Amino acid sequence: MKTKQITGYRSIAFIAGLIMCIASSVTFAQQPQQPYPPDNQPGPTQPTPDPNFPQDQQPPSPGQQQPGKQSLPQDQGTPQVNVREDYSDQELESFVNANEKVATIQQQTEEKIIGKIQEKGLTVDRFNQILQSQRDPSIKEQVKATPEELAAFNAVAQSIVDENQKVREQIESSIQEEGLNLATYEEMMVAYQYSPKVQKRVHKLLEERDK
Numbered sequence: 001m002k003t004k005q006i007t008g009y010r011s012i013a014f015i016a017g018l019i020m021c022i023a024s025s026v027t028f029a030q031q032p033q034q035p036y037p038p039d040n041q042p043g044p045t046q047p048t049p050d051p052n053f054p055q056d057q058q059p060p061s062p063g064q065q066q067p068g069k070q071s072l073p074q075d076q077g078t079p080q081v082n083v084r085e086d087y088s089d090q091e092l093e094s095f096v097n098a099n100e101k102v103a104t105i106q107q108q109t110e111e112k113i114i115g116k117i118q119e120k121g122l123t124v125d126r127f128n129q130i131l132q133s134q135r136d137p138s139i140k141e142q143v144k145a146t147p148e149e150l151a152a153f154n155a156v157a158q159s160i161v162d163e164n165q166k167v168r169e170q171i172e173s174s175i176q177e178e179g180l181n182l183a184t185y186e187e188m189m190v191a192y193q194y195s196p197k198v199q200k201r202v203h204k205l206l207e208e209r210d211k
Helices: 010-030 089-119 124-135 137-143 147-176 182-194 196-209
Strands: 069-072 081-084
Touching: 081 182, 089 124, 089 147, 089 182, 089 196, 124 137, 124 147, 147 182, 182 196
Parallel strands: none
Antiparallel strands: 069 081
């Protein structure tokens, strides 16, 4: 049986940071100014990375080394990240359970967004093109969005913004149900991303579940 994989922390970034990015794009579509989306947030259909090494969450700024944390070497040009590695088995179990719930919310949210895009007569590709043109005015002439397309884009984006708080609450609640808070879940996801030791323990846990 194929072992389940940990879904990268793209979900909350997608639902929170990306939604704010789209909100900025709505404003830009109405006013001639450059929007300021959150740094390093993915686009709505950015390809999912290798699930074993999710890369779409910006890690926290490295700080002073603390007990139980290891500063892992990164590729040249990538800042080092201090991660905790001494999680208990119960903490990792809670992390995996929470991740499964978050992944489900992510999938449902993406399907809902795609449905809203299609309801307004746009394709996902076209929606992305318009989104990029609002973030980068230099390609507006190339995209050439019609007034009708801009109206459809804005309607979809606004509906996503309206869902923001509800979806965030669903995600935080699903994490808290497993005895974790959002900050701890984020920290554990970064540890999973950057620590082979944590990855190995999580994968072992997943393999045992599939037996």
